[in-house]
Amino acid sequence: MAEGIVASAQDQSKEDASRPSIQSPAPPPDGGYGWSYSVYLAYYLSHDIFPDGRSIDFAFIGGFNFAFALLVAPFATLLMRLFGVRAPMFIGVVLLPSGFIGASFATRIWHLYLSQGVCIGLAVGLIYIPATAVIPQWFLKKRSLANGICSAGSGIGGLIVCFATEGMLRSLGLVWALRITAVVVFFVNLVATLLIRSRNEEIKPDLRMFNFHLLSDYHVQLLLSWSFVMMFGYITLMFSLSDYALAIGRSGSDSATVAAILNLGAACGRPLIGYTSDRYGRVEVAGILTFVCGILVFVLWMPATLFSVLLVFAFISGGILGIFWAAIGPLAADIVGLKELPAFLSIAWLSVVLPTAFAEVIALELRRPEFGKRSYLYAQTFAGLSYIAASLILLELWRSRRATAKRLESDSESS
Template sequence: MVSPSQPEASINSSTLPEESQQDRTITLAPSDGGYGWFCVLAQFLINSLTWGVAASYSVYLAYYLSHDLFPEGRPIDYAFIGGFNFAFALLVAPLATLLMGFYGVKTPMLSLGFISASFASKVWHLYLSQGLCVGIGIGLIYIPATSVIPQWFSKRRSLANGICASGSGIGGLIVCFATQGMIGTIGLVWSLRITAVIVFVVNLAATLLIRSRNADIKPSIAIFNLHLLTSYRVKLLLGWCIILMFGYITLMFSLSDYALVIGRSPQDSATVAAVLNLGAAVGRPLIGLASDRYGRVEVAGVATFSCGILVFALWLPSTNYAVLIIFAPISGSILGIFWAAIAPLAADVIGLQRLPSLLNIVWLSVALPCAFAEVIALELRRQELGVRSYTYAQIFAGLSYIVASTLLFELWRSQKGARNPV
């Protein structure tokens, strides 16, 4: 890994041996602040009201699984709907990047997915609204803004990105409690409609606030750069992203329903989801700070491995709610390491100019795990085992994190060897 203290020009010129002379052009160094902090605020709000809202689907999932709202609906349907939030948000990446090239990062906002979901009378209506439309809306907001923060920071890049990523934790914390409260008092329909209005207003303000440095950085306008896939380090990074996402989606979406399985109330189920997001809100800035100081790939690798160990040490052996409440914030602080680390890691590996191209490859690569992870988890669920019904899903999540961590440790070894040739 390139040391966070190295100048930006060194990052751009030494990461891939295949780089052309044009790619080695020295760009104007980030100021590590200035207007960049307003962009951090904007990205924080975007994460709060996109991924934070998507994370609150765990509350909807638990509600759908415990209520016979749609007679034709099966658990696998509700799992797919939640997966669609993530999958289509990432699959829309090429379109979002293309629109960013024409209109900048102030590209049109969130869809009317939540409002249309409030009128659903068939489960396929939820597929199109709360799944497809919400997912596309998230992608059109989040994707164009993702590559902006690394443009404004160098030494503090991971800290800035961690603060941004903590927005999804704060948003998830607030929205999980609010969603459960609204469902309990005014019902599912108005819960969806009120969420839609808040999401639209906040994201509109945030996207008007954000500003890129494309005029200085001059990033590649290519939506894809498949030549990046010839790099061993890029392959390792992509492998980490894909495998990790199976564990992340399984853990994030399953924990609320697991609380119901062990006999707790819907309010307790929402509390588990909320404290999970609280952990993310607190942990991600700390991960960013540690990454800038001790190394981005090293910290991400340790966090990934630790999350897998926590699954086996705390979640798997216990059916006690108190242990679940302890596990949720601790795991929450590191389970979403992907969102806190991917942009800084990708910038370190290939540089700022080709960052949008690599991020597009990343988004498309993790779309399938996002769509199918919770489906796999619910297929692994064995209801006849009672409170132990999630055993196989828990093992699946834990192994995903541990296997993914080995790829980052290999990336660290590869980069260390490149800096210290024999």
Template sequence: MVSPTGPAIDRQSSPSSQDVLLSTSPPDGGYGWVCVIAIFFINCFTWGAVSSYGVYLENYLSDEYFPEAQPMDYAFIGGLIFAMAMLVAPLVTIISRKYSTKVPMFLGIALLAIGYVTASFAQRIWQLYLSQGVAVGVGLGFTYIPSIPIVSQWFDKKRSLANGICSAGSGIGGLIFSFMADAVIRNVSLGWALRLTAIVSCSVLLIATVVIRDRNSVIQPTQRGFDAQLLRQPQVMLLLAWAFISILGYMTLLFSLPDFARSIGLSRTQAATTNAVLNLGTAVGRPVIGIMSDRCGRIEVAGIVTLVCGLSCFAIWLPAESYGVLLLFSIISGGMLGVFWVTIGPLCAEIADLKDLQSLLSLSWLSTILPAAFSEVIGLKLRRPNSGREYLYAQIYSGLAYICASAFMFGLWIHRRRGTS
């Protein structure tokens, strides 16, 4: 017998569109905060450890650990870490789709351990390429990339704040590993600095990976390694152009600062401190950028911070000739230079929906491969040794890159405004 109001059993068992929407909406908290803490430590012991490469670079350049190597080799190895991490993004996205988020992360942790340990025993420059360059880079990508969409799945209104807290981990990690690497290199050996990095970072990464939890079963993301349809959207192309050009400035500034300190007559300890203060600025600045983005607009804040970072290169870094001024620039630029890393997740979530978030993130990582690989090579090539202003052209190059990148972000802002109208 049929009820006059319809089959009650069917109506109760079939969720309404509103129920489905509520189930897929980010809860803005709950277990999401546990994920934020876990991803904070993932950033701390992946990008934070890699950020200390400037300390290794300064030692490689000064002490000639590998007699057959040229300065360009060391610069390219630093860029190779970033480039390899981004190059594996499509593969990592596909593995995450077929298996789970944690499978590539555990593989990445194993590769990081192998890379750091084998680098500590390297005796030829090609061995350093394969270990500290390729293995560490691939391990970084496999560990870091699957974690990025998770925060945006758990947060909406507080998305940028949550991402800012996570990104601050790289600054804290850079601070820790810069001091640790410098102290161990001076008192023990460079090899043991790399081995301790492997032991400490991989132990923490294993714990953090165990506790994170994605919401893929609810959201059902597409997780395409390369989604060509997204490239047809003008706003996507503007975002990728901003990513490409801003990374040009980021890599040069991040890796050149310790050696720049040496070029103006500062000691190795002061150079390492400069790198550490840069990372301290990162730890403080990224949550602030997150709060501003949630309140004032993610695209607007990304464009303004990118522009200000470029202007600070000309206003503070260019005339810097003393330790105090360089520390001032380090703390200020540290809070801004990694604006790409703190905003890319929320920006991709704003331009695409959560279903296409990981597909757009994969395109974003791919867009940074070339600048990550070659920017520091360009920066060192622009040096003018024995000129009195060794890093002048590299400083100008880094500043112009940020200023040009900001133009594309403001173009994205205009495009979105017109679309809304």
């Protein structure tokens, strides 16, 4: 984080310096490479580069980006506790370009699993989990807004990366697209790691890896259930949208444009989400946006056989489909408290490993090429229902918390 940004946030943090800061909600894959892999996925599905590779393999590779980034979270937390914020980040700075370079030499599908799947996934987790833990340390009242602004950066970066990736794939081919990306991500992440500043010495956050007694709380169970169910819709939507453009007869360039517009929506929408969450309530905003995203799948994405309609859907959904990453930390802080938050987040990351690993696999298995432009009909239904079901879980969380608050208020008045 640049010094100027840090300095501008200090006045905000001084309002309550005695309180411990929450850990950041934003785990690694929300943006950046997570967005750009949708371009690679569409490319792999439309080119016979790996004869031993099937559609399900490429879906698993994308899922591994998320799954291993989340699986490494406890280890990243341990490294932060032992050696500071930068230690795991420097490891990730080396691993990330190594994964891209390794993928450029891949000749078999299992090479791609190890390089573009496991290696890059681990690297993303080691870089972004420690980095995003710094953002809330410099803000208090407008913490969600600050997180939304920073999350918008992943949208802007993804916007650039998607166009650049598609351009390199078209003009230079897969090998050099991967190698050039390796060089870029190495230098960008190295500079960012050198500039980052944390307040861990002052705050002394609780960096325990786990605290499983939290699972006995009903509100915790609901929050984890929302995370688990919604992630099926999120991964399906994010990874499938680019290939859907090809399914309705558009070019590879148009496919990359869809992914880029998705990023543009994220860049525009996330600061607004942060502002409204601070103002109107985190459970309320997260629940409404989860429901809206599910409805948009049915009313915009499902009938979208025109490219213009698909772009509208990509822009609107881009701002809200990743509500999990923006909301999980603030929601968890409200439910378990600041002291227990790091341990809860480690559980939360592990709780979504399975859906992140298998959601796109399920989506591609549901795909029906013989349906032509409607080939993603079942996958779209799967994504929409996932979001709607998840929103109902947050509705129950909202109801239960209100009932608990009223009961405590009544007990206080009677005493």
